[in-house]
Amino acid sequence: MEVTLLIQATDDAFQVMEKAKTQAVGILDTATRLTSETREIQKRKLRAILKGAHKAQSGFLNFLATFVLLMIFWVLLSGKFDAFHLTLGVLCSLIIAFLSHDLLFANVRVGDIRVIVQRFLAYVPWHVYQIIVSNFHVAYLALSPKMPIDPQIIRYKTKLESDISWVAFANSITLTPGTVTVDIDGNEFVVHALSSKLADDLNAGEMEDRIAHIFMEADHIYIQDVLDVARIFAALK
């Protein structure tokens, strides 16, 4: 009697496991299809960045923001506030904003500018601190008698998404003493580092996280990471 109950229970357990297995296979199939779509989208975005493509924006808002920025620059340069020079400034800013308004704000939405400027001003002191620390390290390397340098070239794959953030990241790396951005090859930054400590600092990725935080990018979960975790979990079971 107990044996029959045991066999029944085992059969039920097997059926539940079969159902769970088919469901899991179905989920993995959907996830694989979505991942390949994500990879296609990522490849297209990379091509768009390298071409310097422009996100679709309101042209008038671009024009207005460029005009305001150029007017501020004119007043900074000129320093005279009488009506004649201000009128000249307005005319010149209008002409140049009309001719070049799609150059300045090509990849950044105008409404984001205030947030980006605030976050950039908060990033600068941290970056200056990094420059000072790296300066001491490179001076120690250069001035010690046996010069323990270990020059290496790192290919760093980046997760940033627009050309301005790439340029900001490359310039930050070059400004920090000991690391120099040699080339940008598709999605990878080719960086020359002077010692393994500087290479480890770069590979830890803190600078890239902070720059992604400035430009409000790369703050979503990639589906590939979720899939990797799920597969590892399934293999462990």
Place this chain on the structure above:
Amino acid sequence: MIVQSEDIIIRTIARILIPFIQIFALYVIMHGHYSPGGGFQGGVILGASMVLLFLTHGYEESKARMTEKVALLLSSVGVLIYAGIGMLCLILLGNYLDYSRLATILNVDAAHARSLGILGVEIGVGFAVMAVMFSIFFDISTGGFSPEDKDNGV
């Protein structure tokens, strides 16, 4: 043939800097009476900004903003402005380029009229210099052949 620069850093920095270079050039033209500058210097900086656009973004992008025909036209317009102001002073019964006669049509006194007249000729000079600098650079770099001239004697 100048193609678009493959380096994304140069392209991005050039495209952000160019409006500021142009507004600085116009500042130099307009404040010729107060700080170093004037028509020729501002025209050179404007021409240099167009040359930077041409170097970094290639022929296609820069053709959208200034073609060679427009450059030639602008240089003539610059000289026309300069000579035109002179003729205007002549028509108003003064000497050639005697700006004080402009006071009659501008309703200001003679000193202001001279100042505005000089500003006008500086603007004309600025146009002409920018157009000629762009034109010279374009001709030397492409050897005189643009992709549109199909039956140019090679």
Place this chain on the structure above:
Amino acid sequence: MNCFFTVVGLCLCIFVFCALYRAIFGPGVFNRVAAISAIGTKTLVLLLIFGLLYERVDMFIDISMVYALLNFIGCVAAAKYLESQGGIE
């Protein structure tokens, strides 16, 4: 204060001569381009020091900005030419 700026200007002149050595004797053209660019940067600061010495800084700031722009454009043009030529000579 004038004495301090004069000393700073003289030190910069000495560094300009160091870069000039590399511009003349640099093996290859890349060294020469980098040296000219460095000389341009120091010239910029020398102009500002002249402005401080003559007490008309606002005039010399305009001139230094122009020189910085032209230095940048010259560097970009030289690099573009060398890239297309292979930089062998």
